[in-house]
Amino acid sequence: MTLYDRLYELYAEFDTETLRAYREFVDLFPPLDSRVALDRWDEANSDLADRRERIERAFGDGGSTLAEVGAMADRESSFTALDLHGKYGRAPNALVLDVDETLRSAGDTDNEIPRETLHLLTEFVERGVPLVICTGQTLENVKGFLIQGLGNELVHSGDVSVVYEAGAGVFTPGSGADTKRLLYDDLAEDVRGVVDDVRDGVLREAPERVRRGCHLQGNEFNVTLKPNYETGSDDAEAVIDEAMVHLLDLVGGAAGERLDLDGGPAAARAYYAADDPEIAGAIDRAGATADGDVPDAAATLFDRLEVALYRADAAELAAADLHKAAGVEASLDVLGVDDPFVCVMGDSKSDLRVMEWADESGAGVAAAPEHSSRNVLDHVRATDDLVFAPGAAADVLRTMYAWRCLADLNGSE
Template sequence: MERYDRLYALYDEFDAETLRAYQDLVDLFPPVDSRVALEYWESASDELAARKDEVRAAFEDGDTYAELVARASREQAFAALDLHAKYDRGVNVLVLDVDETLRSAGHTDNEIPRETLHLLTEFHEAGVPIVICTGQTLENVKGFLIQGLGNELVHSGNVSIVYEAGTGVFTPGHGPDTKQLLYEGLDEDVRTVFDDVRARVLSEAPEGIRQGCHLQGNEFNVTLKPNFETGSERARGLIDDALRYELELLADCVADATTDHVRAFYAEQDPEIADVLADAGQRPDDVTVPEDVRAVLERIDVAYYEADAAEIASRELNKVVGVQGAFDVLDVDDPFALVMGDSKSDLRVMEWVAEEDAGIAAAPDHASKRVLEHVWETDDLVFDEGAADEVLRTAWALNRLAEQ
């Protein structure tokens, strides 16, 4: 029987939805100090085992199919089989953005859902390294990872944190390689620009930005975040103003640059920045950026995240560079990664693994347009807001199929 035929039989002949419900209950709600709760959990565990035994008896490679039907929906299982037919290998490392990917402020109270945390634990126990790849500060990421996944897992030596979108890599348990400050390798002239911008960004900001924004506590990047709820109309207007202000400040910190030079350069680089400038009547026309100024700006990235952040970062330090550094420390020398993210910085990693035939990409349905276009054009792994477990289940099923 062909594998597709076996999957059809599996989901046609067995009550997959009930099996998954029992599996989730056993996994996510372990027995507690209550006789009634313990009896309920034990009853569910016994019923799950009995139903899995029925699947095992019905199929060659019964263990694989029993686990598939208990953990993946029909759609997820067939998506996994399609991925295996296309790539002929499983995922051997996870590369995961956090905000609006693993967790979503709108649907999960800004916490990583229990289902997602449990699946990450399952991947870890299967020996799959986890790379958390985020624009957040290291201390923020360490805090919620330890809270959600536990200190032992985070410090297992198989988890790495790429923080501030690639300026540093933290991999506990690896001696002198535990913390890599990638920004220390930048030339002094570029670092001087960042030092100047950081020293002035709040003190010289217009009153509305100074009162409505805060400077994220980064080691290197200069990131203005709204004090208002991310995604709100007030945050959107404030971050638009913050972006325009950062461009003006950058022009003042780069030798021989004018404000029009900087605006023209970044408008050319990013259509979203061009739109923000145009909305304020600030997009310049017919401006030639001098080569010496262009040479500096080509090494400095200005990132706009609508209603979320305006950031100045290094083009030489991005999530791709950070992920490569993490792979080196984790000894992932032949990666086939599942890359999950929602923003332009995540897109760079997705494009890199696609170019290198080194992985697959997934994104939430509210991701930026360019990210969604890439994901649709590759493997169409788009998931609902707050439901990263949907794709993690698909990847888990892919790995089980790849083990056959």
């Protein structure tokens, strides 16, 4: 009997919906002191074991794995997993996960990672699949919610790595001398110098509206201006547009000093507006212009400095060589994943770079929430169409988990 036939029989002959309900109840049941509640948990756990045992007996060798698949994923997810295994011939050996608007969604999950999602992540680690948390946030922010959600023991197990500030550094607790890698230490002096100069003046030299309406995110390296208004609001958009113009002028000024060039601010506006329509739009909305000349020497330096606009959310300066894809490669190296095949989950253009790296190098698949940026959705739909609803990252994680199980089963047959 083929694996397809066995999977078909699993969902045709057994009540896997009830099996999954018992599994979810047992896994996510909150600790309570109530005797009645604990008795109910014991009953559910016993029923779960009985249902799994019936599947195991019916299928013999491999029955335990099929019972696990049925308890974790519905029919559609499992057959999607089987199709993916047929296409790639291997299953993900690491997960690369963006946080904001991917694992958690402000509109649907109170901006918290759902308990179901957190539990699934622990299941992957227990199955030998390490996690790379890949975010633009500061390290301290990420460490806090990871320890709270996953537990101190798992976070410090050596199977969890954090790419923070979109690639500025990598933090892998429990990895000895490699626990923290500061990737920005390897940058050229001129790039680091421009970023340092901009950081020094970004608030001190800011126009009054930017100085009062923005704050500087507490990054180790990147310079990120965030609004003192609700993200996405008209006030946030207006102040971030002005902050972008200010940031570009500082970048141009710092570059001009190093290159002994006049007109650095105008050159920076012109260069980055031509490179990114979103930045051009911010300059226009702020009532500024972007029509300066860009000398070759300035363009060469600007090529290595990345300026990004997150509309009504942030204006950011980083180094072009520091990006999530480079951070992911460093994380996988520390984790000891020598031949990576990852599942990348994200929603923004910084995540797209990781997705493209995985696709171009044959190193994985990509998934994204349906509210992702257009380029991200275009990429995901053109590859395996792993698109999920806001706040429903668990749907894709269950598919990945089933894929991992089926790959193990296929290898044993």
